[in-house]
């Protein structure tokens with residue numbers, strides 16, 4: 001009789017230990033919010049860091065999405081010397097150094113399909129998943145549809161201006177200079193021109 005109780009207690013105790021260890025490992029229970037949860041196999045999933053697009057309780061503007069700090073050099077992108085309103089200067093100062101070769105267009109397509117399609121969609125017409133598929137909660141305002149990149153206006157503005165928009169931003173369109181190099185931005189300009197040509201052919 002006594003032996004049985006001992007056996008059962010040991011089994012229950014070890015099962016509880018095992019369940020506890022699993023819960024700790026998977027992060028179901030955390031010791032402290034401020035510290036990394038105890039992990040048997042630390043895979044660095046849990047760490048205190050701002051996630052892009054998440055609200056931040058640390059920065060005063062509550063955005064986790066930070067711009068480059070003054071006097072620093074972005075690792076992948078590059079600084080741009082004009083502000084978004086200096087688009088007239090941009091006409092003279094920005095010159096596309098690339099020819100629209102197959103390689104350049106392939107790079108532009110790759111960048112476009114990585115960074116731009118969620119809003120602009122694959123054909124550039126502005127009905128990407130963020131606009132059409134993201135389900136909104138009641139009363140929540142969605143992201144307004146971006147301009148159709150194949151519309152007449154965007155066809156007529158210069159390469160320099162499109163490069164300027166990519167580098168300095170325009171209204172809701174944020175600048176991408178800090179994450180895309182100058183070469184990538186010029187490749188994107190060529191790729192946007194290709195989308196515009198293709199959409200003429202489709203008509």
Ligand code: HEC
Pocket residue numbers: 111112115116117118119120130144145146147148149153154162165166170171172173174176188
């Ligand atoms: C979060 C959504 C979003 C993403 C991602 C995005 N854009 Fe935009 N884009 C917009 C919006 C919104 C506008 C309209 C801005 C305005 O009202 O002037 C815009 C405008 C533009 C324009 C100006 C078009 C015109 O006719 O005025 C260009 C060019 C452009 N985007 C290119 C890009 C490229 C290239 C990328 C990828 C590197 C990109 N965008 C990524 C939302 C986005």
